[in-house]
Amino acid sequence: MTMMSQRLSTRHARATIALACVGVFVSYLPVVGVSTALPVIQQALNASTAGLQWITDAFILPTTALLLSFGVIGDLFGRKKVYLAGLGFTVIGCLIALTAHSVLQVCIGQALTGVGTAALLPSTIGLIAHVCPDHRARAKAIAAWTASLGLGLTLGPLINGQILEHVGWRWIFLPTLVLGAAIAVLGALTVADSRSDRERHLDMPGQILAVVGITGLVYGVIEGGGTAGWSSPLVIGAFVLAAVALVAFVFVERDTYPMLNLRLFRSPAFSGAAVVMAVLLFAQVGLVFALSEYFGLVRGASAWDIGVRLIALNGFTVVLGPLVGRMMNRLNAGLVLFIGLLIAGVGALLVNLIDAGTSTLKAALVIGVLGIGIALAMAPITTIAVDSVPRRLAATAGSANSALRQIGSALGPAIFGVILTDRTLATLPGHLAATGLSQADQGQINGTVSAVGIQAGAFLHLSTEQSTGQALAAYGESFTDALHTCAWVGGIGILAAAAVSLVLIGVRKRSGDGNADDGVAGADSTPAAREAVR
Known part of the structure; x- marks a missing residue:
């Protein structure tokens, strides 16, 4: 290879990595951001509670269901084509939502955006794996990819919070539309295409x-x-x-x-990464949901304020991304993962320190501990999943890993929402009784919360200002009781995932160079393990 061709190859590799990271940033920009606009959308479109729920779920369902399919399509026809198609679906979905005049139209736009994310997640991982045959370079690139994902989750609520304060709710879809279109043009010109070098079928x-x-x-x-x-x-x-x-x-x-080579799960490291990814995302997204509801319903924070207070949960993934990449190369991805899970588990349990009157600083410190742990754990999971199989199966491993990410993300808010509602309803009568409110007032508050759910905290009102304050205080105490239950579920789940990673992945420094062609990294670098996933 001539010096000129080497420079062109390096330039294409860097452009591919950069645009893969920007692509996953765009795909995750609306994930949490749209949730901040739900109260405004409810008023503008007179939406029901079920309708609002489906605005979010319309994105989650196609993303989760189609991830594996797009991984195979990319292997067969080219990951660049799937990457560009993903950006196209995202742009079209945002355009439909931008012009929406009904909940159904918003859901259709969200569903197409979800299809775009399903295409972008496996294609970007596959593109990175192709241009980074060296496991050290790949670890750094995947850390940057994870940081880009976290950046989308971090900036989405902040950008949308500003948009909601100054213009109409429909405009929250414009930034993703414009960025997606611009990146699609750049990607068509500069991204290096790749596909699987083994025979595959649909x-x-x-x-x-x-x-x-x-x-x-x-x-x-x-x-x-x-x-x-x-x-x-x-x-x-x-x-x-x-x-x-x-x-x-x-x-x-x-x-x-x-479509999914089940022999991948013969690799203990891959199986461990799969379990850890599902549990960690379940706990992370579930706690984000619970804390968002706490700040909005108990503390009365605006969409912008909620985004700022939760910035550490995903923000540290961005800030610590380069450091995590270096740590994985100097230590071991399994060790970094284990440390991150321990810190995240402790951080989740520390949410028990938050109550209805907790200061913003104290809450930020607790959230910061959880965010640091998630930042340390997130990149190693993807790296381990990709490195634990032959490089030709990297896109398949990435697709399976992302599918579990989405399943965990879907289960978190659903299950934590049930916990918040049930525990708040169970403890509210006792807290109301302690306030000294009349039986009639207690019955009114209990009836309102039972009929509406935890969202009733946004408009609880009694005949006098004093009685309303007492009712809101009781509601806040009941809600924080429920929040503490969520903290126990999330914290114990993450610590259990840490135990799984210790057993199946390990913390010893690997001796090989990863999965350059057919090898298997870490604990699976034996000939028998390599043969198991061929």
């Missing part, structure tokens, strides 16, 4: 069963945690359909050319 039975199984699972959780309830025939039917489809998926994927 595997239509596997595609259909994966979509049905994942959609049924996520839909069941969403509806079960919402107005339908867990005993609803529709919810039970969704879970039964999901179970049947996923069992059938396992049998179908034993074919010669599967």
Whole structure:
């Protein structure tokens, strides 16, 4: 290779990494940001509670269900094509939502944006793995990719908070639309394309069963945690359909050319990363949801203020990204992951220190500990998943990892929402009784919260200012009781994930160079382990 071609190759590699990071930033910019606009959308479109829930879930469902499919399509037809298609879906979805005059139209826009994210996540990981054959360079690139994802989650609420304060809610979709279109033009000109060098097939039975199984699972959780309830025939039917489809998926994927090579799970490191990713995202997104509700309903914070107070949860992923990349190379990705999970678990448990009167500084310190732990843990999970398999399977591993990320993200708010509602309703009568309010006032407050749910905290009102203040104080104490239950669930879950990582991934420094071609990194660098995932 001539010096000129080497420079061009290096330039294409850097451009590919940069645009892959910007692509995942764009895909995650609206994820949390749209949630900040839900109260405004509710008033503007006269939306029901179920309608508001589906504005968020319309994004989650296609993202989760189509991740594996787009990973295979990228392997077959080129990851650059899938990358550009993902940006195209994102732009079209934002355009539809930008011009929406109904909840249905917003949901359609969100669904197309979710399809775009499903295409961008596996394609960006595949593009990075292709241009970074050296595991050290790949670890740094994946750390930057993770930081870009965190940056989207961090800036989304802040940007939308400013937009909501100055212009209409529809304009929250404009930044993603403009950025997505601009990046698509740059990507078409500069991104280096790649595809799998092994024979692959679309595997239509596997595609259909994966979509049905994942959609049924996520839909069941969403509806079960919402107005339908867990005993609803529709919810039970969704879970039964999901179970049947996923069992059938396992049998179908034993074919010669599967969509998801189940032999990947013979790698302890890959299996450990899969479990840790699902649990960590479940706890992280669930706690973000619970803390957002706490600041909004108990502390009366605006959308902008909530974004600022929660900035550390995802912001440290951005700030510490370069440091985490260097730590993984000097120490070991498994060790960095284990340390991060321990810190995140402790941070989640420290949320028990937050109550209705906690100062902003104290809450920020608690959230900061949780954010540092998440920042240390997030990049190693993806790196371990990709490095634990042959490089030719890196995109497949990345797709599976991202699918579990989305499943955890979907389960978190649904289950934590149930905890918040049930615990608040269970403890509210006792706190109201302690205030000395009349039986009539106590009955009115209990009835309002029972009928509306935790959102009733935004408009609780009694006949006098003093009685309203007493009612709001009791509601705040009940809500923080529920928040503490969420903290225990999240903290114990993360610490359990730390134990899983210690057993399946380990913390010893690896001796090989990762998965340059057919090898398997870390604990799976034995010939038997390499053969298991061929």
